[in-house]
Amino acid sequence: MAPRKKGRGKATGAMLEKFQKKGQIAVQVPAGARGPIAKNERLFKERVTYLVRHFIDVHYKSWSEVPKQDKEEIYARILGDFELDWHRHEDQACIKARMAYSFRSIKFHLHKLYKSYATKEEARAHPPEEVAMPIWEKCCDLWETEAYKIEEDKNMIEFYKRTRTRANSSWWVTPACEELYERMKTLYADRDPTQTSREIAEEVFRKVMGSKCGYMRGLGNSVIPIPSPSSRSYLVTQLTQEVERYKSKLKISEEKYDTLQNNVTTLMFQLASYHEKIDLLWSERNSQENSQDETLP
Structure with missing residues (x-):
């Protein structure tokens, strides 16, 4: 096996610990996107990759096969580290897309390491430091199946078809x-x-x-595509938007109701004050009439 090139090494989370002393880390995900931008973008990506590498079993063939319980544990850790709203569509899509990308990237590098050895026996005997031997053996079992090899060859052919030629x-x-x-x-x-x-x-x-x-197409993986009208995600999006509109209308109605209620309460106090003044004037008038009647012969 060829010697590895010297690089910066794997992320250890030192920068994350520095930021975590001040609380959750701010991350901005634009509307209609599923990827962070600007400040703390790199920190977010490194943290997600670290969590997937250390807390997800990578022997599964694809990200969709990873148990839901394992994914939810990582979701909770990410939401604890960063200022993201799980109920916001863009934030949720950002977390899921980045975790899936990190899983595929880790599997790609592990497979590349596996193929760098001359024989499969040698590859099995040298698992990476971050992967336990039982998990590494399951990965090797997957890569050595005929179905996986056929799919790998097919993907390689499609890759070369899409590659542009130079002249x-x-x-x-x-x-x-x-x-x-x-x-x-x-x-x-x-x-x-x-x-x-x-x-x-x-x-x-x-x-x-x-x-x-x-x-x-043409806008990258960070852009959330507009779903087709017949898709389930489109219906969910439409219903979510309707719910948000109804919530907005309900909030406006509640504010108007509170204003009317305050106005009615103010009018009731004023009316009660007017009644008191009228009763007082009426009482004074009756007193004056009684005193005049007593002075008459």
């Missing part, structure tokens, strides 16, 4: 890419002759490029 130090632009570009230009010019609206440009881009399951 004369420049990238070739395929006819398909030119066609997509011309379609976007035409649609954008039809819908916005001034070509100044960013929202229309994004709508045209999404319409032309389309989307795969859970992925928006």
Whole structure:
């Protein structure tokens, strides 16, 4: 096996401990995204990778096969470390997407390490430090199955098909890419002759490029794709938005009711004050009439 290159090594969480002394760490996830931006982005990614590496069994074939209980334990740890709202769609999608990515990345590097040995016996005898021997053996069992090897070869072929070829130090632009570009230009010019609206440009881009399951082409993994009207996630999103609208209307109605109730209470106090004044004036008038009657012969 070739000697490893010297690098910065695995994250130990020293920076996280420094920030945790001040409380939870702020993380910003924009609307419509499932990835953090700007401040503490790298710290968030390193922490999630650390938790997945040390608290999730990596012998499962895919992230979807990891038990729900194991995932929920990591969710709780992340929510305890960072200022994220689990009930916000973007924050929840950010946590789930990053954990899945970290799991795949760890499995990729472990498989790469496994293949670096000359024989499978040698690979089995040298598990990584962070992986227990029973887990490493289960991983090796998975990688040595015929079904996994066939799938690996298939994925490799698809990768090379998608890889762009180079010639004369420049990238070739395929006819398909030119066609997509011309379609976007035409649609954008039809819908916005001034070509100044960013929202229309994004709508045209999404319409032309389309989307795969859970992925928006051309916009990266951090963008939450717009679900199709027939999908369950679309219905959930629509219902969630309706609930939020009803909550907003209910809040406005409650505020109006409180204002009316305060106004009615104020009017009742004023009315009671007027009644007291009227009773007092009436009593004084009766007293004056009685005194005049007594003075008459």
